[in-house]
Amino acid sequence: MKAGPDARGRFGEYGGRYVPEVLIAALDELASAYAKFRKSDEFRKALPAYLRNYAGRPTPITLAERVSQDLGGARVYLKREDLAHTGAHKINNVLGQALLARFMGKRRVIAETGAGQHGVATATACALFGLECEVYMGEVDVERQALNVFRMELLGARVRPVASGSRTLKDAINETLRDWATNVRTTYYCIGSVMGPHPYPMIVRDFQRVIGVEARRQILAAEKRLPDVLVACVGGGSNAMGLFHPFLGDASVRMVGVEAGGEGLRSGRHGATLAAGVPGILHGQRTIVLSDDDGQIFEAHSISAGLDYPAVGPEHAHLHDLGRVEYTIATDEEALDAFQYLSRMEGIIPALESAHAIAHVRKLAPSLPRDAIVLVNLSGRGDKDAPQVREILRARAARKH
Amino acid sequence: MGRIGECFTVLRKRGERALIPFVTAGDPDLETTESLVRAMLEAGADAIELGVPFSDPIGEGPTIQRASERALRGGVSLRRVLELLKRLRTDTERPLILMGYANPFLAMGERNFADAAAEVGADGVICPDLPPEEGEAFYAALSERGVDGVLLASPTTTDARLARLAERTRGFLYYVSLTGVTGAREALAGDVEARVRQVRAISDVPVCVGFGVSTPEHARAIGRYADGVVVGSAIVDRIAAAASPGEAVDAVSAFVAALKAPLRP
Numbered sequence: 001m002k003a004g005p006d007a008r009g010r011f012g013e014y015g016g017r018y019v020p021e022v023l024i025a026a027l028d029e030l031a032s033a034y035a036k037f038r039k040s041d042e043f044r045k046a047l048p049a050y051l052r053n054y055a056g057r058p059t060p061i062t063l064a065e066r067v068s069q070d071l072g073g074a075r076v077y078l079k080r081e082d083l084a085h086t087g088a089h090k091i092n093n094v095l096g097q098a099l100l101a102r103f104m105g106k107r108r109v110i111a112e113t114g115a116g117q118h119g120v121a122t123a124t125a126c127a128l129f130g131l132e133c134e135v136y137m138g139e140v141d142v143e144r145q146a147l148n149v150f151r152m153e154l155l156g157a158r159v160r161p162v163a164s165g166s167r168t169l170k171d172a173i174n175e176t177l178r179d180w181a182t183n184v185r186t187t188y189y190c191i192g193s194v195m196g197p198h199p200y201p202m203i204v205r206d207f208q209r210v211i212g213v214e215a216r217r218q219i220l221a222a223e224k225r226l227p228d229v230l231v232a233c234v235g236g237g238s239n240a241m242g243l244f245h246p247f248l249g250d251a252s253v254r255m256v257g258v259e260a261g262g263e264g265l266r267s268g269r270h271g272a273t274l275a276a277g278v279p280g281i282l283h284g285q286r287t288i289v290l291s292d293d294d295g296q297i298f299e300a301h302s303i304s305a306g307l308d309y310p311a312v313g314p315e316h317a318h319l320h321d322l323g324r325v326e327y328t329i330a331t332d333e334e335a336l337d338a339f340q341y342l343s344r345m346e347g348i349i350p351a352l353e354s355a356h357a358i359a360h361v362r363k364l365a366p367s368l369p370r371d372a373i374v375l376v377n378l379s380g381r382g383d384k385d386a387p388q389v390r391e392i393l394r395a396r397a398a399r400k401h
Numbered sequence: 402m403g404r405i406g407e408c409f410t411v412l413r414k415r416g417e418r419a420l421i422p423f424v425t426a427g428d429p430d431l432e433t434t435e436s437l438v439r440a441m442l443e444a445g446a447d448a449i450e451l452g453v454p455f456s457d458p459i460g461e462g463p464t465i466q467r468a469s470e471r472a473l474r475g476g477v478s479l480r481r482v483l484e485l486l487k488r489l490r491t492d493t494e495r496p497l498i499l500m501g502y503a504n505p506f507l508a509m510g511e512r513n514f515a516d517a518a519a520e521v522g523a524d525g526v527i528c529p530d531l532p533p534e535e536g537e538a539f540y541a542a543l544s545e546r547g548v549d550g551v552l553l554a555s556p557t558t559t560d561a562r563l564a565r566l567a568e569r570t571r572g573f574l575y576y577v578s579l580t581g582v583t584g585a586r587e588a589l590a591g592d593v594e595a596r597v598r599q600v601r602a603i604s605d606v607p608v609c610v611g612f613g614v615s616t617p618e619h620a621r622a623i624g625r626y627a628d629g630v631v632v633g634s635a636i637v638d639r640i641a642a643a644a645s646p647g648e649a650v651d652a653v654s655a656f657v658a659a660l661k662a663p664l665r666p
Binding site: 018020026174183185280283296 | 455456457458459460461462463466467470473478479480502503504505506507508509529530531532534535552553554555556557558559562566577580581582
């Protein structure tokens with residue numbers, strides 16, 4: 001399978017650059033700088049060294065023995081992105097982009113964040129490289145994720161609350177694009193997922209591919225063969241793309257992306273873009289979006305802020321069209337159960353995002369033969385979600401009594 | 402030639418510059434927008450830019466974002482904006498131009514939208530997040546139906562691209578005066594005149610300047626070298642500040658007259 005995108009930044013009919021004219025030159029500059037960066041020592045030597053010595057890569061794969069036994073089917077392996085610095089796969093992307101920003105001579109970095117994970121990762125990389133950092137975050141999220149706001153400030157970033165629209169992630173992205181349009185000559189936009197105008201979906205994918213490259217080598221070493229199924233959660237889709245991409249040419253490997261089912265597709269409160277969306281244009285890309293008949297974008301909903309996005313990266317939309325990757329959903333309820341399940345069974349508290357992937361493995365593994373291998377991306381750790389889950393469980397216990 | 406082309410031909414002959422005020426359709430409601438547009442035409446507007454509200458307008462500053470939110474809360478949709486334009490068309494021959502983001506237009510379907518725009522009598526469409534490379538089918542569909550696809554150029558646009566945009570735009574070229582989003586500003590950006598003259602040197606296409614144009618003094622300064630000015634946020638601010646629709650119409654009417662005065666020969 002060709003890596004894509006094509007010369008116009010397209011994955012099939014998705015992708016492209018749907019941005020105001022003022023950003024066109026900046027995207028051209030970014031694309032040509034990135035091509036040079038790929039050939040530089042910064043990319044070839046410095047980035048792998050930072051990934052190893054700073055981020056703690058390679059992250060291991062762990063055979064989830066009790067889970068495998070309990071589900072009574074396939075052997076389940078976890079790719080342990082939760083063990084990377086800052087607690088999730090986000091660091092892979094921001095180290096790459098921060099080095100790219102420095103390579104381009106940009107001293108100011110801006111980013112959007114939903115729950116704060118990408119914001120914290122960006123603030124971390126900017127502290128490491130001595131770059132000025134500003135993070136846009138919806139007012140609602142600033143309130144919900146006060147601890148992450150503090151972490152970003154501790155790391156030297158300035159957090160800018162966004163009061164427009166739904167005051168969540170999609171509005172934070174809008175506001176970051178507006179800042180970039182204003183300060184385009186001096187500022188680097190460090191986008192958090194495989195989304196946005198070309199070349200961002202390609203750049204973020206390339207920086208996240210390390211997940212799948214390592215996992216492929218590790219599973220071959222452990223099992224002497226490729227896995228049968230890969231599973232990962234999909235919001236914008238960067239952890240899934242990072243895992244899947246190096247396996248796309250392996251026809252025997254099934255891949256499943258798990259979107260946020262929220263309160264169920266019928267409720268209308270979900271983030272299941274590929275299950276319920278339509279082709280459309282948002283945040284500079286043509287992709288699948290959640291929108292009404294008039295073309296207005298819906299607010300997404302998920303128990304996990306990282307999957308709470310009313311679109312999906314354009315390469316996922318393309319892989320969905322091709323049928324190369326299957327996409328399914330896990331509801332809030334299923335994710336909440338899986339969060340507790342993995343904690344008790346393996347001593348690993350998963351991020352609520354990753355718990356969606358675990359929830360699907362619980363449905364999938366029992367239907368597979370005992371010699372099948374499932375590799376699931378444990379994209380982040382759940383410490384950040386512990387207070388929220390505690391609240392939910394407490395409220396339920398109180399209702400029961 | 403469409404109404405936009407005729408408008409600039411006539412104005413150029415008279416040595417006059419165009420004033421193109423912008424309002425968001427449905428802010429605060431469609432009835433008020435209808436009164437505002439009629440009043441602006443009465444007060445000297447040469448054409449009207451009618452904003453189609455969108456949930457995620459990445460090119461807009463706070464003023465027009467909020468106008469868009471108010472309109473959407475009031476239930477305004479692209480179809481209802483088209484109906485409004487049809488009503489306005491019954492008593493004016495001056496250009497009526499739709500401004501909106503790509504998703505609502507494309508959700509209707511390129512051809513359906515172009516049919517509808519032509520049918521209600523729209524003269525032009527400005528779509529800030531649909532550059533010509535991505536919008537080939539869209540702009541072709543408009544063009545086939547005699548509706549002008551107005552393209553934008555900006556301070557970061559390269560010289561080679563500026564020439565291409567000047568060639569491909571229809572009606573006029575919309576020059577964005579600054580790097581950034583819409584919104585009233587105290588002072589005008591610096592190098593606008595040089596870029597407008599650059600277009601002049603290679604093309605006959607009329608050039609209008611917008612973004613940040615907020616006062617009659619700004620209009621006068623731009624009128625020295627450009628074919629027209631677009632004023633948006635400064636008008637929307639006056640609508641938002643008014644205590645009643647009647648007051649909004651009076652305030653905007655007086656403001657439009659003041660903006661137009663320095664653009665006359």
